[in-house]
Amino acid sequence: MKKIVLDKDKKKEMIESIKEYFSEERDEEIGDLAATLLLNFIIEELAGEFYNQGIEDAYRYMNDRVEDMLGLQK
Known part of the structure; x- marks a missing residue:
């Protein structure tokens, strides 16, 4: 699997979110x-x-839509 790379701003945002979680939920x-x-x-x-679950969910969704389209055949 390809390595997940975050841009600098998104990573900083996530770090702040982790720090907030520890402060609010764990009082640390x-x-x-x-x-x-x-x-x-x-x-x-x-x-x-999480990535694999997203791929699986997208596959199921697209597969359902294709089945819906096949139902439109005459």
Whole structure:
């Protein structure tokens, strides 16, 4: 699978989101380094599963639409 690469602004946004989560949900303050390491772990170890699920969902959706089109034949 192709490596997931985020642009600089999107990655910064995600790091801030992780830091906010820890602050609001866990009442913990984490720094940029810890948030970056967590984001990198998620991308490297978990993101592939979400990507594969998205591909599978898109395939099912498109397959259903093709079946709908075939129903229009005369």
